[in-house]
Amino acid sequence: MAVVTSPARHRLGIAARTLAAVAGGYALAAFTTTALALALRLPRSEAVMVATLPSFLLFAAAVVWAFAARTAWRAWAGILAPTLAAAGVTWWLHGGPGP
């Protein structure tokens, strides 16, 4: 946030970033997990392990990004774009547009 923003705008910015960090970060971690699990083509339990283990690292990285980005808009965009990509890959691999 720039130095000259009003307190209300400042609080709104923090709320938006917090939402991006918590909800957006979790969604990013969750969809990346599903996309990886489906893409890996490993035995089931191993695929789940390899896909889930790094998810919390990704979540934490998203939280850091949400508060480090220059504006709240950038914070949201930086989390939403890869989340949508991962969701798309999940949808595609999980059945996709039909047989």
Next chain:
Amino acid sequence: MKETFRQSMSWLHTWSGLLLGWVLFAIFVTGTATYFRWEITRWMQPEIRQTGTPYDAARAAWQRLDSVAADSPQWFVELPDGRAAATTLFWRHAGPGRRFGRETLDSATGRPVVARDTRGGEFFYRFHFQLQLPHPWGRYLAGVAAMFMFVALISGVITHRKMFADFFTFRPGRAPLRAWLDFHNVTAVLALPFYFMISYSALVIFMTMYMPWGGRVLAESASSARAGRPAPTASAWVAPADFAPMLATAQAAWGDGQRALKRIEVANRGTDKCTVTLTRADGPKISLNAREQLRFDGVSGQLLDPPVTAAGPGTAVHDALYGLHLARFAGPALRWSFFTMGLLGSALVATGLVMWTMKRRARGGAGLALVERLNITAIAGLPVAIAALFWANRLLPVDLADRGDWEVYGFLCAWGFMLMHPLVRPVMAAWHEQLRLGAALFLLLPLLDALTAGPCLRAAWQHRDWAHLGFDAAMLGCGLLLHFAANRVHRRLRLAATAAAPAASAGSTVHA
């Protein structure tokens, strides 16, 4: 956010550390105590003394289960080893539903133990990740706290990238905030890899709860496999095989030493699918799945081939993290180092919480008043509550019904009082009084032990039972630690009082 990356990370560190700091402190303290879970149980049930080998205990347990749980489909037995003294039996009741029976056996007589009812070290273990909350909310809260800690660690390291250089800077004589910051940094650097390991592995342990989605999208194959398994039918009871030969096989393979038989599990009793699994005591391997096991066909009594597990690298990493968190592989020296790092972690959280209030004291406000009081309850009040649990263990009548639950009520009531107390007392006075109370309760605990469990203490001395004696020594250590902390607060109080005296304002409250 703020102007620079490091400033925004400093902000993130402050708030992610504060919001669940109190929960995190309680999780850290009880988790640290859990490293000595079995030793705590030994002290809380001083009547139980281990005699004989685990194989004697196994025979006694089998006999007992044969008489109390003959029609049960599933048996579990935990045998005594160098650390746990009692034999614990669990069995699933016959019929629908998941109801279990539980009994503690005296390993010498094979009869239900005549000892006080207590949760023992199990209380700390459960509290560490369930926080006395209804299932599954405690586990979710603990997971959120672990995630906050992980974020606070990352942002803390980024904020303070010179922390390794500053490690050698300690300025106790300088302004109080500087000294606190230095101490916060020292506790952070000393065990930083431990904190990263412990917070990430905490998330990994319950990752199927916190991040179940990978399993969900791949669930089809599993559910189809389950459908292929025949449903258990209420057919005639198939008599299980004789246990003695299986026990002899285990004894021949593992011997009577430190790492003997530890666990027995009998599954599908009464069916032709019955299996008996014998597990050896934990060795120096980190992964919990590296346990040595012998599996027998429960009907023919024949030794089965070990199950083929296609453990890939993902499973290996998961098992290693899981094993590292529980540190069952650790011998006494390593266990004490984990314990020390746990204490450092508790100090890290506590100093962080106190620093938040120190920076904001000049400004005041409702938020500050709330945080200051919660800090007192969480940091100084928790030791009082833990001491109350131990006092209740020694003072409640031995034959009280649901005695173990009453011990926990004692813990919760004491903590509740510590929550009220700062509401009616000035902040620094409340700190001082709670620390002093905790110190007194811990320092007097060995005396109480001698007065109420004298014969057990004498027997512990005769048998060189270090679990019991070491516990009393550790309580003295905790008491001294709290005593020194109380002294420091007391000095600040007196300084503030002499400084405020010339001002002579009537009814002035010390807010130093």
